[in-house]
Amino acid sequence: MAVSIALHHRSASIVNQCLLGMGGILLLACLGWLQGEIDRRQDRTVVQIEGLAQLPQGEYLKPAVLGYHHLGADLLWLRLVQVIGKKGNSADEYEWMYHALDVITTLDPQYAYAYYAGGVTLGDLANRPDLSIRLLEKGVKANPEVWNIPFLLGYNYYFLLGDPAKGAEYIMKAASLPDGPVYLPGLATRLAAEAGSPGTALAFLEARLRETQDSEMREVLANRMKEVIIERDLFILERAVEAYRTQRRTLPATLTDLVTAGAISSLPQEPFGGDYRLDPKTGSVSSSTHPERLRTFFKRPQPTYSFPKVQPSYSFPRTWE
Amino acid sequence: MKILSIALNTFRENLRDKLLYNLLVFALLMIGSSVLLSRLTLGEFHRLILDLGLGSINFFGVLIAIFVGIGLVSKEIEKKTIYTIVSKPVARYQFLLGKYLGLTITLFVNTVVMALGLLVVLYAQAVPIEGMLFKALALIFVEFMVITAVALLFSTFTSATLSAIFTLAMYVVGHLTADLQTFGAKMDDLSRGILNGIYYLLPNLERFNLKGHVVHHLEVSGSDLMLIIAYGATYTAFLLFTASLIFHRRDFR
Numbered sequence: 001m002a003v004s005i006a007l008h009h010r011s012a013s014i015v016n017q018c019l020l021g022m023g024g025i026l027l028l029a030c031l032g033w034l035q036g037e038i039d040r041r042q043d044r045t046v047v048q049i050e051g052l053a054q055l056p057q058g059e060y061l062k063p064a065v066l067g068y069h070h071l072g073a074d075l076l077w078l079r080l081v082q083v084i085g086k087k088g089n090s091a092d093e094y095e096w097m098y099h100a101l102d103v104i105t106t107l108d109p110q111y112a113y114a115y116y117a118g119g120v121t122l123g124d125l126a127n128r129p130d131l132s133i134r135l136l137e138k139g140v141k142a143n144p145e146v147w148n149i150p151f152l153l154g155y156n157y158y159f160l161l162g163d164p165a166k167g168a169e170y171i172m173k174a175a176s177l178p179d180g181p182v183y184l185p186g187l188a189t190r191l192a193a194e195a196g197s198p199g200t201a202l203a204f205l206e207a208r209l210r211e212t213q214d215s216e217m218r219e220v221l222a223n224r225m226k227e228v229i230i231e232r233d234l235f236i237l238e239r240a241v242e243a244y245r246t247q248r249r250t251l252p253a254t255l256t257d258l259v260t261a262g263a264i265s266s267l268p269q270e271p272f273g274g275d276y277r278l279d280p281k282t283g284s285v286s287s288s289t290h291p292e293r294l295r296t297f298f299k300r301p302q303p304t305y306s307f308p309k310v311q312p313s314y315s316f317p318r319t320w321e
Numbered sequence: 322m323k324i325l326s327i328a329l330n331t332f333r334e335n336l337r338d339k340l341l342y343n344l345l346v347f348a349l350l351m352i353g354s355s356v357l358l359s360r361l362t363l364g365e366f367h368r369l370i371l372d373l374g375l376g377s378i379n380f381f382g383v384l385i386a387i388f389v390g391i392g393l394v395s396k397e398i399e400k401k402t403i404y405t406i407v408s409k410p411v412a413r414y415q416f417l418l419g420k421y422l423g424l425t426i427t428l429f430v431n432t433v434v435m436a437l438g439l440l441v442v443l444y445a446q447a448v449p450i451e452g453m454l455f456k457a458l459a460l461i462f463v464e465f466m467v468i469t470a471v472a473l474l475f476s477t478f479t480s481a482t483l484s485a486i487f488t489l490a491m492y493v494v495g496h497l498t499a500d501l502q503t504f505g506a507k508m509d510d511l512s513r514g515i516l517n518g519i520y521y522l523l524p525n526l527e528r529f530n531l532k533g534h535v536v537h538h539l540e541v542s543g544s545d546l547m548l549i550i551a552y553g554a555t556y557t558a559f560l561l562f563t564a565s566l567i568f569h570r571r572d573f574r
Binding site: 063066067068069070071074077078081082084108110113114117 | 358361362363364365368369372373376379380492493496497500526527530532533536537539
């Protein structure tokens, strides 16, 4: 009798435990289903991007994170990176990304990588050079020693805004910083030459030449200077040809005609030892050693490029100190 | 000598505290998780490991300092064990200093364990380890010492819950004091004077925050570092002195 009661008692407790276990599993399953159902109803990336738009201004967020602002910048960056990867963001979404980048770089003004990667995204992917430039200029102010931020600014001005003069100015700034790659001075001079100011390019190269001790680098710079001198001479000669034509209503037969006519005082010497040649049909002048003109080439053909695709909702001041 | 024996006893007592281990395990998990998170990020994954590692050490250390610190005195009073100590030839300030020193030892051991965890992660991920990291860790430890002293001060005259709230509030305010000066600069002379007074009275915990210097390879001169440590030590001494004064007059009932 006593044994049967004990057995009965034991089996009852086993049944109880089984029921409890099943109840627990059922609750867990319900949780999983609910979670999945809610996720299915909302596009996760949309939620994440909208979350970026709702970020408070960096100035207010920074004190609120109690000295953990570098970590805060990291975590926001982590979230931003997840949505940047999404294919084709809308115009609004890029504005929110700019806002998030602004917050990140306010939390950690020295986060140089965020400026650069953000600048590339906003400039090239979003086609918003205005936002890209605004972010990068904030970066230049906070990190005057980092070369790739002014470098990207120069790139944006040259390729996206078609302003080689401004581009050359920033690339020169980048080239003057330590750690900049060796090709920067050359690039800057190409830009300046194209901007119609070979004088600027020459001055920059002279300054670089004075500071460079390395013989190989000096040779490169000296060569580049000669190329720019050709560019300057061609500019002078073509202007003289133009003056000759307006005066005599005919093109000069040779370049020496320009001197006899008094359009220029003397023929410039070709720095590589060659000579300058005049095409009597078109009036264009070229060098015998360097028939190609010194210029950089645009990444995309300019006419097919429409800027801006998205009209900014605010005006962007195009003044620089 | 009496202080040291109380300190060692406190240290042993702390080691039996489950809260300590929970927080320590969480800190180590956070440091370890930085490896996973750094896979998701773009660009400088070194900085995520360093930021998350130092952030975790700092945050969990502060939690340990606050939640173990508030129990130092109030637990003794609650359990009435304080009677057996104050009836012995031990001055009250000696008891207090011993308690403080005990928790400082606990925190030091904890910081070393967490720092070792971070160093292992850094080494495994081939992140270069610089001297600045150790300077930042040293200042994080100084911050713990100040926070512990704040917790101890509050626990000499209020209950454990209230001390926890007050100390947390001090931690928050301590990181915002620089703003007091900014606000003061925009006000009239009297308000500026008052705000400046508050600014000098409250601990400026941002001074101990060199976490960003590690990531951005910025240097801090030796004299600056010594001044900051001296500031922390002086502030701790001031807090302990005040706590001793209050505790001296305290009536245990």
